[in-house]
Amino acid sequence: MSETQKRTELYELGEFKLIDRLTEPFAPKQQETLKGVGDDAAVISCGKGECLVVTTDLLLEGIHFDLTYTPLKHLGYKAIVVNLSDVSAMNATPxxxxxxxxxxxxxxxxxxDELYSGIKLACDSYNVDLVGGDTSSSMTGMTISVTAIGSAKEDEIVYRSGAKVNDLICVTGNLGGAYMGLQLLEREKRIFLSNKAAKPKLEGYDYILERFLKPEVRRNVIENLRKAGVKPTSMIDVSDGLSSELLHICKNSNVGCRIYMDKIPIDEQTARMAEEFNIDMFTAALNGGEDYELLFTVPLSEYQVVDSMENVRVIGHIVEPHLGAYMIPPSGEDIRITAQGWNALQKE
Amino acid sequence: MSETQKRTELYELGEFKLIDRLTEPFAPKQQETLKGVGDDAAVISCGKGECLVVTTDLLLEGIHFDLTYTPLKHLGYKAIVVNLSDVSAMNATPxxxxxxxxxxxxxxxxxxDELYSGIKLACDSYNVDLVGGDTSSSMTGMTISVTAIGSAKEDEIVYRSGAKVNDLICVTGNLGGAYMGLQLLEREKRIFLSNKAAKPKLEGYDYILERFLKPEVRRNVIENLRKAGVKPTSMIDVSDGLSSELLHICKNSNVGCRIYMDKIPIDEQTARMAEEFNIDMFTAALNGGEDYELLFTVPLSEYQVVDSMENVRVIGHIVEPHLGAYMIPPSGEDIRITAQGWNALQKE
Incomplete structure (x- = not known):
């Protein structure tokens, strides 16, 4: 490479800016492309008000998974679920x-065989078909690339961009568990590597381990919302952490937000493990990622419906864009929400 | 791993048997899934006789491409084209x-930026939209995973399984060029590695180099067939070599075939390079792969249409299944067609 040629390292840009830079020249040309890059999934019109949504995820050994503590069956299951989560976040059916x-x-x-038994379990569990793929040798490690397709009526699709001022911000299940499960597995791996005779101590933490190793998609919330006749105004899945996803909704909807610290749902095991690690449990919930819960907004008028819905918690509301994105603690100063989620293009 | 646990190496099964083994348990359950695993692309019904086809390819550095002699812009272009080729082989529009x-x-x-400039060029050239993806760091090398989506009416889709006895076997363009282009690049790489001052000698071989580095999809043949009102009875793209693809059609259609050696289209540069390498040019054409031409069958009644069509050559015909798959040389014994195409799961 000549000295005059510029070399910008990937971490200098970071994932989101890199994606913006690379995909910016690709404005959709096909009338069937209702949504290209920039949401949980692309949306393709099939005509007559019917749509397909398409999403894809690349999982690389050593970056996205560690086979020291991830059973291949779980890996297969999770590889499918993380994609079905994106399809669901569009309010489509995988x-x-x-x-x-x-x-x-x-x-x-x-x-x-093990990997595919997990893939099969996920396909059966969520009633989706495996319809294709590619199989190859690699120089090192394992690479998994999954594409998921879902269907929906065009007017059912929910984008990141529809949140309106005064809308309620809701989140499903609880947050931070997957991150604390990962911390636990990483600790036991370090102990094992320094003493091969050591037995991993995982008792009492089944729930957070399962949160990390075998996440699920909140299909029942999607279905309950549909039954209740409530269409979210915006939705995204929590893969990178609550902060990052909230900022995606704010940016795409051109709004601000307020969330209440004491409303953020955190499981007891998550809290206990966070204390053991001397990590603030809200940090785990806001920035941990991989929970695959759904974050969505609904009109204020739907408060009673969502407040009484199983596995749904109202955590805040949408405000005017100039008011920014803040978390309100029980006492003291408001905390500005910044994205510290998973960075797929780390320096180290 | 315990001694009782069996370990079967991947190369013992080979790609096709492995795919069969892994995907066998996945019978489609969704009524929208018209075709799952087992053709160039999956076919998904959108209702009202409209379909989408979906195909995916994984390209790994060191296995599928060598950046010593593959410019990133060309790699981006080719990564798109190989997928559009699969969509086209279903008679769908990417x-x-x-x-x-x-x-x-x-x-x-x-x-x-370079890689994406090639992706952009291919998207513009074939009028397709980039609608999503994933960007990540990796431990080593470069991984590219592309999924392509095309549309077609349900009754336009052409599968591998529709060839009938007496159908004509046709192939587009010419064969073996990409393989000989690759051999040339590999030779010059070896020379360069043993003497860094050596300049690569590539003059006079532009065509076969382009065949390897910048393949194209024969969209004009697809369009000319449509204009002529000829729907192929079966079709597949030539990615692994003519032999392998012929056997796919024979197996899926439950037929045999006869192809005539002197009808196999081979470019003059391919023939010249094969001679230089002391490789039989028919071996390159039959087993070389990566030509991305289309192999298809049409009813015998369409002979005049296909025989006069630009970039189409009739190379043989379909026979009863018990007659097997053979190539007929100008003189001497018939040669049984066996698949020696690209094996993605090599021992070495």
Missing amino acids: KQVTVSIGVSKRFCVEDL | KQVTVSIGVSKRFCVEDL
Whole structure:
């Protein structure tokens, strides 16, 4: 490379700016493309008010998963679920997946049987079809690429961009558990690596381990909202952490937000593990990521419906854009929400 | 791993048997899934006779591409084209792609600009939209995963399974060029590695280099067939080599075939390079792969239409299944067609 050629490292831009830079020249040309880059999934019109949504995720060994503590069956299950989560965040119903894998000679046929048993379990559990893929050797490690397809009527689709001032901000389940499960697994891995005779101490933390290793999609909330006749004004899945997702909704909807610290749902195991690690549990909830809960907004008029709905918590409301995005603690100063979520393009 | 646990190496099964084993338990359950695993692309019904087709390809550095002699812009272009080729082989029109990339710290932002300039060129050239993807760091090398989506009416879709006895076998363009282009690049790489001052000798071989580095999809043949009112009875794209693709059609259609050696289209540069390498040019055409031509069958009654069509050559015909798959040389014994195409799960 000549000295005059500029070299900008990937971490200098970060994931979101890099995506913006790379995809900016690609304005959709096809009339069927209702939504391209920039939401949980792309939306493609099939005509007559019917749509398909399409989303894809690339999972790389050593970056997204560690096979030291991730059973292959769980990995297969999770690889499907994280994509169905994106489909669900568009308010669409997942229908099909494709799975491509690249595997080094370290892996044998029986390993792939394990991986695919998890993929099968997820497909059965969420009633989706495996319809294609690609299988290849790789130089090192394992690569998994999943694409998920869902269907919805065009007027059912929920984007990140529809939140309105005074809308209620809701989140499903609880947050921070997957992150604390990961911390626990990482600690036990370190102990094991320094003393191979050590047995991992995981008792009493089944829930947060499951949150990390075997996440689920809140399909029942999507269905309950539909039954109740409530269409969210905006929705996103919590893959990078609550902060990051809230800022996506604020940016795409051109609004601000207020969330209340004491409303953020945190499981007891998450809180206990956070204390053991001397991590603030709200930090885990806001920035941990991988919870695959749904974050959505509904009109204020739907308060009673969402407030009484199972696995849904109202955590705040949408405000005018100039008021910014803040978290309100029980006492003391408001805390500005900043995205410290998962950065897929780390320096180290 | 305990000694009782069986370990079967991936190369013992090979790609096709492995795919069969892994995907066998996944019978489609959704009524919208018209075709799952087992063709160039999956077919999803959108209702009212409209369909989408979906295909995906995983490209791994060191396995599918070598950046020593593949410019990033060409790689981006080719990554899109190989997927549009699969969409086209279903007789569908490509409309959208998603592109996921994993890149190590070896790559900088400007490298990705180059890669995406090739992706953009292919999207513009084939009038498709980039609608999504995923961007991540990787531990080593570059990973590219592309999913392509196309549209077609349900009755326009062409599967691998529709070839009938007496149908004509046709192929577009010419074969073996991409393989000989690759051999040339590999030779010059070896020379360069043993003497860094050596300049690559590529003059006079532009065509086969372009065949390898910048393949195209024969959209004009698809369009000419449509204009002529000819719907192929079966179709597949030539990615693994003519032999392998012929056997796919024979197996899926439950037929045999006869192709005539002297009808196989081979470019003059391919023939010249094959001679230089002491490789039989028919071996390159039959087993080389990566030509991305279309192989299809039409009823015998369409002979005049296809025989006079630009970039189409009739190379043989379909026979009863018990007659097997053979190539007929100008003289001597018939040669049984066996698949020696690209094996993505090599032992070495």
